[in-house]
Amino acid sequence: MDGILNALILLSNFVIVPGIAYGSQLAIGALGVTLVYGILRFSNFAHGDTMAFGTMATVLLTWALQSWGVSISPFPTALLALPFGIICTILVCLAADRWVYRFYRREKAAPVVFLIASIGVMFVLNGLVRFIIGPDDQRFADGERFIMKAREFKRLTHFNEGITIKTSQGLTVVTAAIVVIALFWFLKRSRAGKSMRAFSDNEDLALLSGINPERVVMITWIIAAALATIAGVLYGLDKSFKPFTYFQLLLPIFASAIVGGLGNPLGAIAGGFMIAFSEVTVTYAYKKFLAYALPGDWAPQGLVQLLSTDYKFAVSFVILVLVLLLRPTGIFGGKAV
Amino acid sequence: MNGAEDYLIGEHLTGGYGGANILHDCNIGVGRGEIAVIVGPNGAGKSTAMKAVFGMLNLREGSVRLDGKDITGLTPQARVAKGMSFVPQNHNVFTSMSVEENLEMGAFIRRDDFTDTLGQVFDLFPILKEKRRQAAGELSGGQRQQVAVGRALMTKPKVLMLDEPTAGVSPIVMNELFDRIIEVAKSGIAILMVEQNARQALRIADKGYVLVQGRNRYTDTGAALMANPEVRKAFLGG
Ligand SMILES: Nc1ncnc2c1ncn2[C@@H]1O[C@H](COP(=O)(O)OP(=O)(O)O)[C@@H](O)[C@H]1O
Numbered sequence: 001m002d003g004i005l006n007a008l009i010l011l012s013n014f015v016i017v018p019g020i021a022y023g024s025q026l027a028i029g030a031l032g033v034t035l036v037y038g039i040l041r042f043s044n045f046a047h048g049d050t051m052a053f054g055t056m057a058t059v060l061l062t063w064a065l066q067s068w069g070v071s072i073s074p075f076p077t078a079l080l081a082l083p084f085g086i087i088c089t090i091l092v093c094l095a096a097d098r099w100v101y102r103f104y105r106r107e108k109a110a111p112v113v114f115l116i117a118s119i120g121v122m123f124v125l126n127g128l129v130r131f132i133i134g135p136d137d138q139r140f141a142d143g144e145r146f147i148m149k150a151r152e153f154k155r156l157t158h159f160n161e162g163i164t165i166k167t168s169q170g171l172t173v174v175t176a177a178i179v180v181i182a183l184f185w186f187l188k189r190s191r192a193g194k195s196m197r198a199f200s201d202n203e204d205l206a207l208l209s210g211i212n213p214e215r216v217v218m219i220t221w222i223i224a225a226a227l228a229t230i231a232g233v234l235y236g237l238d239k240s241f242k243p244f245t246y247f248q249l250l251l252p253i254f255a256s257a258i259v260g261g262l263g264n265p266l267g268a269i270a271g272g273f274m275i276a277f278s279e280v281t282v283t284y285a286y287k288k289f290l291a292y293a294l295p296g297d298w299a300p301q302g303l304v305q306l307l308s309t310d311y312k313f314a315v316s317f318v319i320l321v322l323v324l325l326l327r328p329t330g331i332f333g334g335k336a337v
Numbered sequence: 338m339n340g341a342e343d344y345l346i347g348e349h350l351t352g353g354y355g356g357a358n359i360l361h362d363c364n365i366g367v368g369r370g371e372i373a374v375i376v377g378p379n380g381a382g383k384s385t386a387m388k389a390v391f392g393m394l395n396l397r398e399g400s401v402r403l404d405g406k407d408i409t410g411l412t413p414q415a416r417v418a419k420g421m422s423f424v425p426q427n428h429n430v431f432t433s434m435s436v437e438e439n440l441e442m443g444a445f446i447r448r449d450d451f452t453d454t455l456g457q458v459f460d461l462f463p464i465l466k467e468k469r470r471q472a473a474g475e476l477s478g479g480q481r482q483q484v485a486v487g488r489a490l491m492t493k494p495k496v497l498m499l500d501e502p503t504a505g506v507s508p509i510v511m512n513e514l515f516d517r518i519i520e521v522a523k524s525g526i527a528i529l530m531v532e533q534n535a536r537q538a539l540r541i542a543d544k545g546y547v548l549v550q551g552r553n554r555y556t557d558t559g560a561a562l563m564a565n566p567e568v569r570k571a572f573l574g575g
């Protein structure tokens with residue numbers, strides 16, 4: 001019996017807890033992608049670098065605050081800097097819309113033209129971030145590191161294995177829950193949110209109802225920028241901030257949004273968790289887990305790892321390809337916010 | 338039928354979708370509390386004429402006047418603000434939104450309390466009140482058309498433009514819808530409507546326009562057109 005429980009604790013520690021945290025980060029990222037798709041009707045390839053930009057702005061202010069001795073310990077200082085990062089990112093997104101996307105909107109350009117334009121924006125943001133903060137790994141997490149340490153867990157219980165919950169993980173899940181509830185409240189109940197859904201559902205009829213498309217687009221960028229920054233900062237606190245990693249995050253984020261159905265916010269959340277758990281479960285080495293779970297001498301010799309962590313992006317890619325082949329509108333049905 | 342000028346007038350409307358002209362010197366008008374009906378074969382340009390009047394078509398020539406004022410240069414949104422409302426032929430409801438949300442979106446430009454108008458629409462179409470929480474995409478064809486007309490009424494328009502409001506509904510529902518439209522007209526709203534069911538529509542029309550290949554072929558009162566043997570033969574099936 002203890003064997004099974006130890007196995008479950010082990011699994012919680014290395015699969016479930018990190019999976020939930022990573023899933024929340026992907027979900028917030030995918031929500032941004034899916035909202036932009038629903039309203040502006042293109043896949044925004046600049047989203048990963050928008051996350052990087054927002055995180056960079058937050059990191060810079062965090063360092064400044066730290067040097068001034070400002071602290072909200074046990075919480076990370078970055079939380080205090082987050083609103084500043086969000087505002088900077090909103091300004092950047094609105095500028096990109098003003099100088100790039102609005103032109104194509106007036107031209108009534110095809111979605112693929114927008115997509116290519118967004119790749120251009122991606123390169124600009126990418127260069128900007130590397131120019132300002134550099135390409136290296138940056139650490140900016142401070143405050144209390146753990147909510148629960150494995151050692152304490154073991155002391156409190158009598159198990160061999162323990163569960164570690166990092167502050168960043170707890171913070172990620174709580175923030176994600178707040179963000180998702182606020183976003184859905186906004187979309188469901190507020191006048192502006194309803195006008196966004198109406199615009200996403202039927203653009204022509206929205207115009208006939210007197211809904212101002214430029215205003216809808218502006219609100220969408222504001223929300224997308226905020227979501228990108230929040231997702232980026234949470235990911236950075238959990239792992240670390242390295243611009244290239246954020247570019248790479250584009251794949252699992254798009255996979256999440258597409259699996260859930262582009263334009264469908266609930267789908268984006270479900271997709272985020274699906275991708276995260278696929279990645280974590282496929283790259284976890286089950287050796288120790290099986291040693292606990294199976295009777296004594298059945299314990300395996302090898303690592304029992306399906307895929308090395310180096311290949312984790314392959315997981316998103318395979319899922320993405322499968323979904324696009326079997327159900328191109330995503331599992332939860334795409335289009336319409 | 339002339340005399341005082343009509344409330345809404347489209348005059349010498351000429352234009353198309355970029356290439357060749359679809360409309361050629363087309364004239365349409367409707368007075369307050371009147372029902373004007375546009376009929377004609379498929380592809381005659383009826384929907385195009387409606388779009389032209391609502392500012393959704395680049396006109397090469399012609400003008401649109403509302404209450405004596407030239408509105409040719411106004412965007413569709415600006416026309417909504419001036420009291421015009423349009424139910425397009427296709428995709429005329431927000432399918433993913435509830436019936437009530439559809440009506441709310443109709444009232445989007447209103448900053449005042451529109452519960453009164455909502456109540457009036459529910460009185461006009463009681464089924465909508467019953468289904469207010471249901472997604473418009475889940476409703477039957479006739480119910481959807483009621484949502485579409487209801488949405489357009491939420492701005493308290495002075496002009497209501499309907500493009501084939503009875504498309505794809507049963508004869509019973511069609512008569513029902515026509516009765517409601519007459520009710521709306523009686524409240525003083527000018528109604529400009531395109532109809533496939535020419536016979537039934539001309540019966541309730543104060544004015545009728547028969548459009549062929551983007552041109553006015555016959556223009557008269559509804560009753561006179563119904564009585565005209567040529568019109569009967571060519572457009573009303575004998
Ligand atoms: N969006 C469009 N772009 C180009 N041509 C169009 C468009 N809509 C309609 N047409 C053309 O304009 C003509 C008139 O169409 P329409 O006004 O829809 O006719 P009706 O409503 O009388 O059936 C048709 O020849 C049709 O092919």
Ligand SMILES: [Mg+2]
Nearest residue numbers: 383384385426
């Ligand atoms: Mg038509």
